[in-house]
Amino acid sequence: MERIPEAEWQVMEILWAESPMGAQDVAERLAPATGWSLATVKTLLGRLLAKGALAHDEEGRRYLYRPAVAREACVAGESRRLVDRLFGGRATPLVAHLADTGQLSDADIAELAKLVKELGK
Incomplete structure (x- = not known):
């Protein structure tokens, strides 16, 4: 799995906690801490879809997003990258x-x- 940068990680945390969820719902949960607009959240959701970290289902005219990877798998990958990069593995x-x-x-x-x-x- 590709690396998930901090901003995308925040989106994933929301969806790992509760899903499926529409982009507007994700944006509303993130806004108090980040101040991100709906457009910014949609960009992040699109990146995560492209990486295969998220999947979506259509409900009428909106998409409902859900994690396609377990949090534990992402934590394992990030941990491995950290240890490899900073501590020689x-x-x-x-x-x-x-x-x-x-x-x-x-x-x-x-x-x-x-x-x-x-x-x-």
């Missing part, structure tokens, strides 16, 4: 970076320890 330097910069809470560390223990089994 290795997760350990990512975790070390988060620890070094104080971005891991005690709860995060406990979860990581539990995960490592489970992976070792």
Whole structure:
């Protein structure tokens, strides 16, 4: 799957939470946080359709959009790209970076320890 930029990701989040939905409905949900016009949202929907991230059904004269890919699949792809690009494909330097910069809470560390223990089994 192609990379989904931040603006398109915001549209996908709306549709992963609730779908199918028309362009006007998506625009109304995004407007308070983004200020985007209906035209902008329609452009983003068109890009996502072209990438295969969305599918649509016709209801009269309007399209109802729905995700064609699971959120988990997109998260996996984005995570892989991040680790590949910034950490040479290795997760350990990512975790070390988060620890070094104080971005891991005690709860995060406990979860990581539990995960490592489970992976070792």
